[in-house]
Structures are given as structure tokens and as C-alpha cells.
Amino acid sequence: MKKISLLLALICCLASTLKAQPSNSLTLSEKFYGLSSFWSEANYNFVYMYKVDQVAWHAAYKQAIANIQTAPDDYAYYRELQKLCALLKDGHTQVYMPDSLQNLVMTTHFGPYRLFLSHINGKVYVTNVNKSKENEIPLGSEIVKVNGLATADYRDRYVASYISSSTAQDLVVRASYNLLSGLAGAQYDLEIKTPSGQSKQFHLSHSNTKELELSSMGTPHAGVFEFKWLPDSTAYVALRSFNDATVVEEFEAALPKLSTAKRVVVDIRNNGGGSSKHAANIAKYFVQGDSIYGARNYSREIIPTERAIGSFLSAQDTVDGKAQWGLSKQEATTLVKAYSGAKFHTLPYSPMAIQTRVKLRQPTAVLTNVHTASAAEDFLIYLYAQAHVVRVGDFTNGSTGQPLQLSLPGNGSAWICTKKVTLPSGEEFVGYGIKPHKHAPQQLEDVLHPNISDTQLEAALQYLAEKEI
Numbered sequence: 001m002k003k004i005s006l007l008l009a010l011i012c013c014l015a016s017t018l019k020a021q022p023s024n025s026l027t028l029s030e031k032f033y034g035l036s037s038f039w040s041e042a043n044y045n046f047v048y049m050y051k052v053d054q055v056a057w058h059a060a061y062k063q064a065i066a067n068i069q070t071a072p073d074d075y076a077y078y079r080e081l082q083k084l085c086a087l088l089k090d091g092h093t094q095v096y097m098p099d100s101l102q103n104l105v106m107t108t109h110f111g112p113y114r115l116f117l118s119h120i121n122g123k124v125y126v127t128n129v130n131k132s133k134e135n136e137i138p139l140g141s142e143i144v145k146v147n148g149l150a151t152a153d154y155r156d157r158y159v160a161s162y163i164s165s166s167t168a169q170d171l172v173v174r175a176s177y178n179l180l181s182g183l184a185g186a187q188y189d190l191e192i193k194t195p196s197g198q199s200k201q202f203h204l205s206h207s208n209t210k211e212l213e214l215s216s217m218g219t220p221h222a223g224v225f226e227f228k229w230l231p232d233s234t235a236y237v238a239l240r241s242f243n244d245a246t247v248v249e250e251f252e253a254a255l256p257k258l259s260t261a262k263r264v265v266v267d268i269r270n271n272g273g274g275s276s277k278h279a280a281n282i283a284k285y286f287v288q289g290d291s292i293y294g295a296r297n298y299s300r301e302i303i304p305t306e307r308a309i310g311s312f313l314s315a316q317d318t319v320d321g322k323a324q325w326g327l328s329k330q331e332a333t334t335l336v337k338a339y340s341g342a343k344f345h346t347l348p349y350s351p352m353a354i355q356t357r358v359k360l361r362q363p364t365a366v367l368t369n370v371h372t373a374s375a376a377e378d379f380l381i382y383l384y385a386q387a388h389v390v391r392v393g394d395f396t397n398g399s400t401g402q403p404l405q406l407s408l409p410g411n412g413s414a415w416i417c418t419k420k421v422t423l424p425s426g427e428e429f430v431g432y433g434i435k436p437h438k439h440a441p442q443q444l445e446d447v448l449h450p451n452i453s454d455t456q457l458e459a460a461l462q463y464l465a466e467k468e469i
Helices: 002-019 028-045 054-069 075-086 149-159 168-177 244-255 276-283 302-312 327-340 375-382 443-449 455-465
Strands: 095-096 115-119 123-129 142-146 188-194 199-204 225-230 234-237 263-267 296-300 344-346 364-368 388-393 403-408 413-415 420-422
Touching: 028 075, 028 403, 028 413, 054 075, 054 302, 075 095, 075 149, 075 413, 115 199, 123 149, 142 149, 149 168, 188 364, 225 244, 234 244, 234 455, 244 276, 263 455, 276 420, 296 443, 327 344, 364 375, 364 455, 388 455, 443 455
Parallel strands: 234 263, 263 364, 364 388
Antiparallel strands: 095 413, 115 123, 123 142, 142 188, 188 199, 225 234, 296 344, 296 420, 403 413
């Protein structure tokens, strides 16, 4: 009986292992088609292609052609596509694995251990573990080395090179969280430094962690909107998403209380966006005029004949013109831009007329961080010229646009950004993030003890108290 039980356990374990293995069902023709489709559509539609190193881009495509022929499974194939995509450095340009593959990827599960990692001020820290391991791996321990490499070196070489991101700040945050992502069985040798300075080594391997309880349960946030009073008649409003009209309805319901506040703090940290219309319908109460100016939008203007002529011109022709062809400097420059993908069509632009019975004129601080993105960045743009509104915290995500969706073999997909977005002045923020007036980086204590520490909120309150806006 004991032998039968052991045999059944072994069979179950083997079945579980086989189930966790990535598929290898794509044909070579399908792989070539998927790769060439992404590469071709990116060449034709990616709005920032003029910023991409063309020599490196085409060399990477050739290397990907070679690599996919020896990819051992569909997961490895999609990793090659993601590595190529990462060269475009755009948050709205992505390669998404099929769910059947993505669901195999483990990030925090290591059998008896469960680790959550965060990037804070240039270092990677353990910011949560399963409850039984909180003494062995104290919260706030720094990841010093991974597989013998300094953490930053390992992250840049093996993680960041597969992530397409518009900004350096977003890339390092995402790569740090996914520092140890991999399939079941992937192994990692870690060196950590505890808050007390003790050095420890761990050998971890990806497998499901059965223990559910975590050392830190964090601060639960209910709903997309929150209102509360802070000291000195300061109103705090959190707008956690613009996905649902509920956030507008709840904000408008709080207007009578907001109108009585001495100061206002609007928290859009971790707001990944949603509907720009919802963002505008809240921003209008802070705008002192009768119109809102949003972002300017551009898309590539592709006229094949212009590109054809531009392919025969050189950079020198944009300086001197090409007299033998009867082209002025300006005409030659336009044609070279057309060939390189830098000629743009400007989408219609006009301010939005607004009417409100209430205007919030109090000194206002808007809290931002790297996860403030897309429609949340539109919210900041709507308020950009308002003298009584300041931004406090970190640079925003710096990514927005209109993606073209592309189907890939095996039910995967891709996005390619087709729209360039700038501030009303024409200044670019995609690739940089929107800059805060008062830079206040998040600190380790803010992550470990969010109920008692919020450096950015404190900086906003101090800034409002000290600065006459």
C-alpha cells in the first residue's frame, strides 16, 4: 500500500511538472511570420522609429531570425520577440505572450519562500515575504548579488533587456520587481544584506508557495476615490483610476467639502490611467478659465513616393539642398524626414470648453510617481498652466499614445505605438516623464510601513505650507 501511495505521488508530481512545461507547438513558418509581422508593422507604424538606432535595430532582427530557429519552445520564441521589442523603448509598444505561456511565469514563488522585490533609491529590497520567513529574511533586506553578479548588472543583462519601457525610471522599477521571474525550476543564488548589516546566502528555485500569509498586508484601498481631512483644514483626495465614471461622480459629490478646504492634496500615485474624458471632468474644477488645453497629438505621415525620393538623399542635402534636382534645403529636409519616419501629421487641436458652478482655487498639490501614467498624465497636462497647482513626488511614467494591436502566432499579441503625444507647448514628456515641481523620492520606510510613513505626502504638505502660490 505504501509503495502504491508513493507511486501515485510520483505520478502526480510528474504530471504537475509536465503541465508546467511551456508548449512547443508553433511551426517554424509561424515563428517566422510572427517575427516578420512585428518587425514590418513596427517599421511602418511605430511613431518614434526615427529615434531608434537603425543599425542596431536591423542587426537585432537578423539575430532574432537565427535565434528563433533554435528556440527550444514557444516561451523561448516569445522571449526573442520581447527582446527585439525592447529595443524600441516604448511603454505602449509591447509583445504579449499567450496566456498559456504567461501563466507559467513565476515572480514571487520559491517553494518554502515567497519574496516581493521593490526598487527604491537605486537599490533592490525585499519588501514582503511569507510570514514564516520574516525572521530569516527581514523586510528591508537588500538584494546584493544574483547568481554571482551585482544586482544591477544581473538586472540589466538578463531582465531589463526584455522589457520595452519609455523611461529609465519605469524600466528599473519593472525590471527590479521581475528580477527573479522565470519558469518552474529556475534557480537563483542570492546574496542579501539584512537591515542589521548581516550578509546571508540563499539558493532559491521556482515552485508554488503554499503559505498564503504575508509578513506585511499593506494598506487596503477600497474603490477608485477617497476623501479625508488632514491637519490645518487640508483636504486629501485620492484618484486611483480613471477607468470608471464612478471616480467623477464621487469627486463631484465631495465638492461641497472640498470648497471649504484651506488647501487640497490630490493623490494620483499608482493611477495607471483610463479615460482621458474622466480625467478632464475632474481637472475642470481646478482650471480657472473656461477652457482646458490638453496634449498635442501627431502621427507619422507616410507617402511612399516621398520616402522613395528621400532614400536617395543624404544628410548633407538637408544643409545645402540638392540643386541638380531643384530641391531647396527645406524640401530636401522634408523628404529625408519622410524616409526616416520623422515626418508627422498633426492631429486637430483645440481647447475644450468647460462650464462649472464650482472652482477650486485653493493651493493644490498633486502627488505623482512612476506609476502615474497615460490618462493620469493627461490629468496633469490639463492642469499644467494653473498657477495654484504644483506637482510633488517622482517623475511620472512618461508613456502614452495609441497602440496598433497585432495578432501573433499561438494567441499572442503585440502593441505598436502610432501616436506621438506632447505637452501643449510641443515639449516632449514621453520618454522622460512629467517633472514634479518638488522632487520627493519614495523612501524604504514608505513601502515597509505605509500606515505611518509617507514621505511624498509630507513633502506636499510642507511645500504648500511654505510656498505662496
